Amino acid sequence: MPPSDDHPKPSMSSLKTGSLERSIALTKLGVGAGAKLVAHSIANIFRGEIDRSSADREFYQRQAQVLADELGKLKGSVMKAGQMLSLYGQYFLPEEAVEVLSELQDDTPPVDWKVVAPVLERNLGRSRLRELEIDTTPLAAASLGQVHRARRRSDGRELCVKIQYPGVADAIESDIRTLSRLLLMTRLTPKGLDITPVFHEVREMLYREVDYESERHYTEEFAERLADDPRFVVPEVFGEYSSDQVLTTSFEAGSHVRDETVQKLSLARRNALGNAFLELFLTEFFDWGMVQSDPHFGNYRIRVGARAGEDRIVLLDFGATRIFGRGFIEGYSEIVAGALAHDRERLRRGAQAIGLIAPGFNTAALDAFFGMCEAIVEPFAEAGDPRVAPALHNAKGGYKWGESDLPMRSSRIAALNALSVHFRVPPREIVFLHRRLAGVFIMLATLGCELSGREALLAALARVEAQR
Known part of the structure; x- marks a missing residue:
């Protein structure tokens, strides 16, 4: 947070x-x-x-x-x-x-310190709290808890203390x-639509997000996996100041992606940040099967370096991390590969494998579905692909993320498909995966990136194929 x-x-x-x-x-x-x-x-x-x-x-x-x-x-x-x-x-x-x-x-009013202070004392104890100097004005407030900045008295270490609101669980x-x-x-x-499975998923996700022990685990897991990648910063967890309702990490400075200091970076530096962000998503899903699925801009900060090659992406809040099974990853890879290659039979097999479409889809419904999938992979198409407006590629073949209206076009296609009698609420994995994918697009668009992600995506698909 x-x-x-x-x-x-x-x-x-x-x-x-x-x-x-x-x-x-x-x-x-x-x-x-x-x-x-x-x-x-x-x-x-x-x-x-x-x-x-x-x-x-x-x-x-x-x-x-x-x-x-x-x-x-x-x-x-x-x-x-x-x-x-x-x-x-x-x-x-x-x-x-x-x-x-x-x-x-998640930008709602905070609650008074007197409301959350008892949670902190009950979970950490008075003696442990005396080791910290806590700012009672929160840094951020969200739906399930809020974050306060703190300083450890013994060494001056700057910390963030995330406190769960009382009674939310x-x-x-x-x-x-x-x-x-x-x-x-x-x-x-809509009449006749059973949304019980939707609420089952929402319930499961809520319990996951109030489980600070789980969030601690994923924070530490991401930190370990990215320890040797200098493009990313993951906060350090302080276990002695953490519990199932309190999570304390190192304070990591950085700027919002819309901050002037970030927006004024050269195109090459913004492209490098965008490429890192895209590659992280591809690695999380296709290689790890472990995706931080909340793309809220507040979960990322940009630490601008003194020169090119020193800019960093600070990753925050791993409470929405989801695990994807290899079967789903392989099926989804078939969809993506089929869409990139215009191979609709391959696309169909992948979609059926993960339950996205049913065997009974008629030709018109299948054509609409194929069209939507092929539209979504537009940023990864080759330069000169007739399906992509020429104005969306620069002279070097880089996709102009900030000038594309792809999210709106995709939403319109999805909305029309939703009216089909063949429509079904998609598998829960799709919903949260596409939530993050949309966040990737918006991040690269906000950075004004002009880059092709085709090679990175093809490499990720090849790694999945090699693991079959």
Whole structure:
């Protein structure tokens, strides 16, 4: 959880931690939102059926902000669950609902020190706490906890102390049930679609993110695997100041990717950073089967060096790390390889192997699916590929990530496919993998990179093939 770049927000003096009071707040919110949405016209919430007027869009935007603000005040698992549902929601919810859920970002108001201090004392003990000088104003506040900067008195070492909000783990089951009812009350899910598996996945992910012991393990694992790669910095874990509700690491300085110091770097240096970021993702998935699946910009910092070759990417927050099985990796590799080579039979075999499409897909549905897959690999196509607009490649064949509208085009294709009778909610692995993949694209676009990732991707696919 990174330092926030926003202006400080007023802190909250208390949290609704009881299941009853949280359920009442959520139900009240759901009834109000549902009534307004239904009154506005239930027929107008399904994408693609009619063109919305400017007034319609403004209405839903206002509703999105109200919902996001109110859920943000509740903190805890319901807000994080809303974020996760926005990932799945793009496949089966109307765009207004996705907008509501996507508004739930981890930049909510912090809570008062008096709320989290007892958690720290209970987990570490008073004698251990006396070794630290802790800034009671948080560096960052999110849905499940907040981070405070600290200094170890014995040697002046700068630390980050991540503290879980009290009661969030205990409220997960109740929050999931209530949020499920909220979706039903607002009548936003397509009739007949069973979203139980979606909530099972959200529940599992929530329990993973409140497991600070697991996050500690993955932080240490990434640090070990990247120890010899000077392009990356992973914080050091301080076990003596950590527990299942507290995680203390070294403080690692760096700038936001949008910071002027980063944006003013030469294209060559920005390309080097983008290439490192892309190669890290390819290594995580195809080689390790272990992916940090939360691409929030706050989870990365850029440490600008004195000269070219000395810039570093600081990696933060490994609570959303996911493990992928070799069978899934091999099937997904077939999809990517098939899309790159225009080999639709290979693409089909890979997609069926991981349950992305069913054997009964008709020709039209398959063509739409193939088209979507081939569009997604656009940045890895050869220069001169007729499927890629010539303006998206520079003179050296580098893909102009910042000038591409590929994410929007892909979303439109996915939205149209979602209306097909052959549509199914994709495997959970796909949702979180593509979450990170989208983050890679946005990172390279924000850096204004002009580079081809084709060779790196082909090398990763070859490594998978060699392991079969």
